[in-house]
Amino acid sequence: MSETFLKNPLSLFDVRGKTAIVTGASGAFGALAAQVLAGAGANVVIAAGKADELKKTAADCEALGAKVESIALRPSSEANCEKIVKAAVDTFGRLDILVVGSGKNDVSKIVDMAPERFLDVMDANVTQSWLMARAAGKQMLAQGKDGKTSGKIVLMSSARGLLGHPAGYTAYCAxxxxxxxxxxxxGCEWGDTGITVNAIAPTVFRSALTAWMYEDTDKAKDVRKGFLSRVPKGRLGEPSDLAGPLLFLASAASDFYTGHILYADGGYTAG
Known part of the structure; x- marks a missing residue:
């Protein structure tokens, strides 16, 4: 341990001046990730297909004092991913952090789901994560000097990557x-490069899509009762429950963590 670290342990979480890309920045997790990094002092490049909603995220990040660059693209092709990375480098000179917050779900029993719908979910969640990590990793590796490369890649997983679900989640779980x-x-491939690759895997947390589960209605109470019987913490997740794990994985505090799935689930996957 260095003397500097001992005098200021919080310096491990310092991302001031770092450049971060956040995809899916118009969605619940992506917008949160962008604002957390903006509030922590990072320069933020936000990407999403919904230009109008992207403007709101940009305004929220700028209100926190961050420098922001917006690009209305999804990471749906190699060319798009390279354009997103180029926007970061052209604007801020380098790339230090990637957060892939884009993705989707499509709930359907398998016998009712057309193969095209299954493949669409796989493309949004898997292929686009792979393409974006590839583009960002190429840039991070190219930035290395004197054998010293660094970079933080954070992907978006779910407790459903570990556990099944009875309500038509074959595409999402897969x-x-x-x-x-x-x-x-x-994490293994880039383990000796200085680039770390980790994932946050939440269970249900409050967003526009799940807001009904937090309501004081009979339906919401019934759903919560069944769900919370499996959650040791005894409550549903809040956006703030993802903020700490994200900052940890995006900063030097997680330098010895790679290939790791961090379950932000109140103990759901433990029981």
Whole structure:
């Protein structure tokens, strides 16, 4: 341990002046990730397909004092991913952090789901994560000097990458298991480069899509009762429950962590 570290342990979490890309920045997790990194002092490049909603995320990040660059693209092709990375380098000179917050779900029993719908979920969650990690990793490796390369890649997994679900989650569960596989494989592949690759795997947390589960209605109470019987912490997740894990994985505090799936689930996967 260095003397500097002992005098200021919080310096391990310092991302001031770092450049971060966040994809899916118009969605619940992506917007949160962008604001957490912005509030911590990083320069933020936000990407999403919904230009209007991207403007709101940009404004929220700028209100926190961050320098922000927006690009209305999804990481849906090699060319798009390279454009997103180029936007970061052209604007801020380098790339230090990638957070892949983009993705989707499509709930359906397998016998009712057309193969095209399954493949669409796999593309959004798996292929796009792979493409974005590839583009960012190429840039991070190219930035290395004197054998010293660094970079933080954070993918978005789910407790459903580990556990099944009875309500038509074959596409989603398969996609998140694949994201876990990418995380572990890249953690090994880039293990000696200074680039870390990890994933956050939440269970239900408050967002526009899940807001109904937090309501004081009979339906919401019934759903919560069954779900919370499996959650040792006894409550559903809040956005703030993802903020700490994200900052940890995006900063030097996690330098010895790679290929790791961090379950932000209140103990759901432990029981």
């Amino acid at each position: 996609s998140k298991s694949a994201v876990d596989g990418i995380t572990k494989a890249l």
